[in-house]
Amino acid sequence: MATQRIPFREPLHQDIDEALVEKLVRTFYARIRADERLGPIFAKIIGDDWEPHLQKMFAFWSSLTMLTGRYKGQPMVAHMKIKTVTPGDFDIWLTLFRDTAFDICPKDVAPIFIDKAERVAESLKLGMFFDPKAVEAPQEPNSPTGD
Ligand code: HEM
Numbered sequence: 001m002a003t004q005r006i007p008f009r010e011p012l013h014q015d016i017d018e019a020l021v022e023k024l025v026r027t028f029y030a031r032i033r034a035d036e037r038l039g040p041i042f043a044k045i046i047g048d049d050w051e052p053h054l055q056k057m058f059a060f061w062s063s064l065t066m067l068t069g070r071y072k073g074q075p076m077v078a079h080m081k082i083k084t085v086t087p088g089d090f091d092i093w094l095t096l097f098r099d100t101a102f103d104i105c106p107k108d109v110a111p112i113f114i115d116k117a118e119r120v121a122e123s124l125k126l127g128m129f130f131d132p133k134a135v136e137a138p139q140e141p142n143s144p145t146g147d
Contacts, residue, residue: 008067008068008069009066009067009068010066010067011065011066011067012065012066012067012112013065013108013109013112015105015106015108015109016065016066016109016112017066018058018062018066020104020105020109021058021061021062021065021066022058023104024061024100024101024104024105024113025054025057025058025061026054027100027103027104028096028097028100029042029050029053029054029057031096031099031100032093032096033050035092035096037089037092038089038092038093038096041082041084041085041089044084045082056071056073058070059071059072060073060075061113061116064116064120065112065113065116075120075124076123076124076127079124079127079128080127080128085128087125087129090121090124090125093121094117094118094121097113097114097117098110098114098117101113101114101117
């Protein structure tokens with residue numbers, strides 16, 4: 001008897017599926033493209049053909065919210081190359097993402113996507129902007145002789 005290969009899939013919520021991920025991602029990046037600050041940053045790197053980026057992002061969100069393992073990339077490496085982004089740009093990104101998640105997802109599901117986005121954004125920001133030199137060096141303990 002032939003065995004059918006069932007891809008591994010364990011959604012974090014029963015209402016999450018590939019169709020929802022695709023709708024959320026397409027709507028979100030349409031809004032990103034229309035954003036006056038983020039639109040040009042993306043356009044410069046992605047150009048006119050968004051489909052490969054969108055396909056990658058379906059895989060990314062599928063992996064994060066359904067544990068499918070479809071995404072194989074390295075987000076940190078990709079973002080470290082973008083020199084025009086500021087920490088404030090992440091606030092714009094997250095606001096657009098939160099609004100889109102609430103517009104597209106069932107109300108119990110939106111917070112799951114938003115939580116993941118906030119965590120990844122935090123770690124990307126650490127990698128991109130953390131400056132160890134900006135952390136104050138610990139004070140030398142007082143010398144026992146008082147000098
Ligand atoms: C201001 C914030 C951000 C900007 C401007 C930005 C911009 C970009 C751009 C231009 C690319 C394409 C890179 C390339 O093809 O070389 C990219 C890729 C990507 N972004 Fe972002 N991004 C931001 C935040 C985020 C956040 C918060 C997440 C996740 C929650 C994310 C997830 C990804 C992923 C998974 C890729 C694909 C990386 C790969 O495998 O090549 N990004 N981003």
